[in-house]
Amino acid sequence: MRKGFLLIAMLCSAALAAPLFAQAGFVPAQNIEWIVTSSPGGGSDIYTRMISDIMTKQNLVSGKTILVNNRTDGGGEVGRLTVSRVSMPRQADHTLLTFNSGDLMPMVANTANRVENFTPIAVMAVDKQLLYVIPSAKYKTFAEVIAAVKAGQNVVIAGSKGDDVATYKLLVKELGITENQLAFITNNATSDAITSGLGGHVDLVMSKPAAADQYVAAGRLIPVLALSKTRFTGNLASAPRLSEVGAYKDVEYPVWRGVVGPKAMSAAAAKFWSDVFKAVSESDAWKANYIDKFKLQPFYLNYEEAKAYMADYQADYLKSIGK
Amino acid sequence: MENLDFLLQGFLVVFTLENLGATLLGCVLGLIIGAMPGIGSLAGCALLLPLTYKFNPTTAIIMLGGLYYSNMFGGAFSAILLNIPGDTPAIMTTLDGYPMATAKKRPGQALLTSNISSFIGGLLGMIILTFTGPALANVGLKFGPVEMTTLLLFAMTSIGWLVGENPVKGLILTLLGMLVASMGMDTLTGSPRYDFGNIYLLGGVPFTPFVIGIVGFSQVIMLMEQRNIAPKLVTDKLTLRGSMLTRRDFKRLFLPSIRGGLLGTFIGVLPGAGATAASIMSYSAQKSFKSEEPLGTGAVEGIAACESANNGAAAGAFAPLLALGIPGSGTGAVLLGGLMLWGLNPGPLLFKNSPDFAWGLIASLFIANIVALAVSWGVIPFLVKILSVPTKVLIPAITVVCIVGSYSTSNSMYGVTIMFVSGILGYVMQKFKYSYAPLLLAFVLSPMLESNMRKAFIISRGKVEIFVEKPISLAFVIAIVGIMVFPIIRYFLIKKGFIKPKAKI
Numbered sequence: 001m002r003k004g005f006l007l008i009a010m011l012c013s014a015a016l017a018a019p020l021f022a023q024a025g026f027v028p029a030q031n032i033e034w035i036v037t038s039s040p041g042g043g044s045d046i047y048t049r050m051i052s053d054i055m056t057k058q059n060l061v062s063g064k065t066i067l068v069n070n071r072t073d074g075g076g077e078v079g080r081l082t083v084s085r086v087s088m089p090r091q092a093d094h095t096l097l098t099f100n101s102g103d104l105m106p107m108v109a110n111t112a113n114r115v116e117n118f119t120p121i122a123v124m125a126v127d128k129q130l131l132y133v134i135p136s137a138k139y140k141t142f143a144e145v146i147a148a149v150k151a152g153q154n155v156v157i158a159g160s161k162g163d164d165v166a167t168y169k170l171l172v173k174e175l176g177i178t179e180n181q182l183a184f185i186t187n188n189a190t191s192d193a194i195t196s197g198l199g200g201h202v203d204l205v206m207s208k209p210a211a212a213d214q215y216v217a218a219g220r221l222i223p224v225l226a227l228s229k230t231r232f233t234g235n236l237a238s239a240p241r242l243s244e245v246g247a248y249k250d251v252e253y254p255v256w257r258g259v260v261g262p263k264a265m266s267a268a269a270a271k272f273w274s275d276v277f278k279a280v281s282e283s284d285a286w287k288a289n290y291i292d293k294f295k296l297q298p299f300y301l302n303y304e305e306a307k308a309y310m311a312d313y314q315a316d317y318l319k320s321i322g323k
Numbered sequence: 324m325e326n327l328d329f330l331l332q333g334f335l336v337v338f339t340l341e342n343l344g345a346t347l348l349g350c351v352l353g354l355i356i357g358a359m360p361g362i363g364s365l366a367g368c369a370l371l372l373p374l375t376y377k378f379n380p381t382t383a384i385i386m387l388g389g390l391y392y393s394n395m396f397g398g399a400f401s402a403i404l405l406n407i408p409g410d411t412p413a414i415m416t417t418l419d420g421y422p423m424a425t426a427k428k429r430p431g432q433a434l435l436t437s438n439i440s441s442f443i444g445g446l447l448g449m450i451i452l453t454f455t456g457p458a459l460a461n462v463g464l465k466f467g468p469v470e471m472t473t474l475l476l477f478a479m480t481s482i483g484w485l486v487g488e489n490p491v492k493g494l495i496l497t498l499l500g501m502l503v504a505s506m507g508m509d510t511l512t513g514s515p516r517y518d519f520g521n522i523y524l525l526g527g528v529p530f531t532p533f534v535i536g537i538v539g540f541s542q543v544i545m546l547m548e549q550r551n552i553a554p555k556l557v558t559d560k561l562t563l564r565g566s567m568l569t570r571r572d573f574k575r576l577f578l579p580s581i582r583g584g585l586l587g588t589f590i591g592v593l594p595g596a597g598a599t600a601a602s603i604m605s606y607s608a609q610k611s612f613k614s615e616e617p618l619g620t621g622a623v624e625g626i627a628a629c630e631s632a633n634n635g636a637a638a639g640a641f642a643p644l645l646a647l648g649i650p651g652s653g654t655g656a657v658l659l660g661g662l663m664l665w666g667l668n669p670g671p672l673l674f675k676n677s678p679d680f681a682w683g684l685i686a687s688l689f690i691a692n693i694v695a696l697a698v699s700w701g702v703i704p705f706l707v708k709i710l711s712v713p714t715k716v717l718i719p720a721i722t723v724v725c726i727v728g729s730y731s732t733s734n735s736m737y738g739v740t741i742m743f744v745s746g747i748l749g750y751v752m753q754k755f756k757y758s759y760a761p762l763l764l765a766f767v768l769s770p771m772l773e774s775n776m777r778k779a780f781i782i783s784r785g786k787v788e789i790f791v792e793k794p795i796s797l798a799f800v801i802a803i804v805g806i807m808v809f810p811i812i813r814y815f816l817i818k819k820g821f822i823k824p825k826a827k828i
Contacts, residue, residue: 070734081522109513188510195647
């Protein structure tokens with residue numbers, strides 16, 4: 001009789017404890033859908049597939065399959081809106097979205113969608129820009145560029161969308177000039193900006209280290225200004241910071257690459273994913289095949305830090321565009 | 324002849340069982356993918372890219388290069404037989420290909436014309452690529468926003484040749500094409516235009532579903548209307564021999580192919596222009612040359628002009644890609660992404676650091692050209708049978724193809740919706756005898772024109788003089804003025820009796 005009672009008591013307590021256990025330790029129980037809002041082969045796509053590859057190889061997702069889904073409709077807004085609205089708890093815990101500063105800017109500028117509609121999971125890396133000239137350029141250093149602008153010459157920078165534009169605006173503000181004096185051409189991709197630079201159609205090219213790397217190695221582009229608070233290393237070390245060029249403060253607009261989930265994602269799942277991304281960020285494969293190869297700076301933030309970081313970034317950006 | 328040496332070394336790289344197999348596989352896949360509407364070389368390369376991670380890079384790029392290249396052959400199949408362009412560069416092929424296959428009852432010859440002119444155009448492009456590779460890429464660099472603006476304006480004036488008998492209708496459609504193309508995010512400032520608060524329209528009207536609808540699905544509606552009255556086309560020539568070209572056909576296709584190949588290669592080298600623009604420009608240019616039959620009624624010259632140009636462009640696009648690491652098109656960008664994943668650094672050092680790779684790829688293009696010609700020639704008798712399929716079976720079959728094709732561009736029903744809407748538009752246009760060529764031409768060219776022109780004005784701080792200050796753009800401006808003024812001068816000369824009016828064909 002006593003034995004039976006004990007057994008029942010144990011079973012009861014186990015049954016009570018089970019849900020608690022499940023909440024504390026989330027593990028993927030179905031295939032994971034990972035949405036990318038750029039087309040296959042693009043920067044975000046490479047980033048996503050690199051991470052999902054490492055996760056699968058190192059068995060971080062308990063043997064489940066990661067399905068990378070490219071959703072490019074509406075300039076990516078449709079994919080972002082879809083993820084923010086996933087409400088089924090189980091589905092929400094198994095949905096990821098690649099989310100970068102370059103995604104946040106058009107999203108908050110053109111739609112009502114905000115970072116608060118997502119569950120930030122991690123920030124993985126940051127990228128910064130430099131300005132380059134070609135060997136036959138009219139202005140060989142950034143000091144010459146500043147002098148020419150002040151003398152009323154028309155100087156043009158070619159760059160890409162989103163973060164490049166934001167960096168350019170910071171630069172113009174710090175130099176105390178107008179956007180007419182130092183003009184900026186927004187290209188669809190950095191490669192287009194480099195093309196017009198190589199042809200001598202613009203004076204300066206703005207690019208992150210990875211896209212310009214080969215051209216620097218071949219001597220066809222020369223870095224003249226680091227848009228960063230520290231100098232770059234390697235073949236980019238010769239580029240001075242803005243404070244080294246004149247009496248200015250350094251201009252820096254870090255471009256981050258991160259991951260978010262739907263707003264309905266449970267706290268346990270967010271913690272689980274945050275830890276998985278931490279493991280990826282510490283893996284050798286990630287450091288060698290992504291960070292070093294594409295010359296990014298490792299910058300891991302867990303889900304709580306990422307939440308605050310993205311919210312701050314959004315607030316700053318909204319303020320800068322007057323919204 | 325240093326380059327020839329390199330090319331021979333390239334052939335040595337390709338002539339391994341593995342690489343030849345990769346070429347063959349790439350070609351066959353490319354033909355299939357090209358023939359399926361909606362799935363063009365961009366999607367094809369992107370889908371197959373992950374498969375190649377485990378390959379060695381040379382084999383991988385040889386396969387994808389073959390795929391990209393033979394895609395241009397395959398695109399013409401469905402354009403000629405079903406009036407649905409299999410990939411976007413084949414839009415213009417429908418104009419003459421479909422009438423030649425149906426009204427003229429020469430489907431085999433139409434397919435063969437497209438194959439042979441593709442071969443000629445591609446071969447020309449590859450020869451140019453071999454001998455001038457890096458230098459050619461540097462010529463492309465000379466075309467900045469200013470030069471591109473005048474080049475595109477030049478191409479736009481050629482719409483004048485495409486509007487047909489009724490200039491007002493042509494003009495309406497040109498403007499409609501521009502208007503539709505301007506929907507979506509403004510590329511320079513990122514602000515939304517004509518999105519009507521709809522999140523899908525924020526990304527603009529996607530190209531492929533729009534084209535499939537205007538050209539393809541409108542065809543389905545026409546078929547539905549005629550399903551009881553249309554007499555069934557009887558094709559009794561189903562053999563290879565029956566689809567042979569006559570010596571006269573060959574003569575007719577030869578010169579347009581040479582011109583198309585040269586023009587296509589040149590356009591392919593330019594930044595951001597691509598094979599679609601090349602075939603459109605070549606077709607418009609053909610309008611100003613002599614054709615035995617008027618273009619648009621199933622003329623051999625029309626097919627030859629666009630098919631040779633898009634293959635020339637496909638070859639030409641490899642020059643900036645290999646020599647400078649600059650993708651000339653969306654597919655180029657995917658290949659570039661592939662190069663990086665395989666651990667190669669695309670850029671100005673590629674020819675120096677990985678000559679095996681670069682020249683192996685060029686050599687494989689030559690082989691892909693021959694393989695694609697052989698395979699596509701061989702399948703003609705089977706393909707032509709599509710035309711003897713009864714209309715009642717053809718209608719649902721083409722509808723499915725249209726839906727799948729437009730769904731696959733962004734994996735969503737948005738593309739399908741666009742396809743249906745533009746299909747109805749296309750049907751109404753056909754009913755009222757509007758030609759879709761000016762609409763599609765404006766839709767393709769005007770976004771490029773807009774962004775280049777605005778960039779040019781940023782560079783010049785809004786001064787128009789910049790277009791005549793640079794030699795290349797000055798030449799185009801003179802040509803544009805020439806095209807516009809010539810008919811007026813001719814009119815006066817005829818009036819004064821200096822020249823005789825041309826007899827109407």
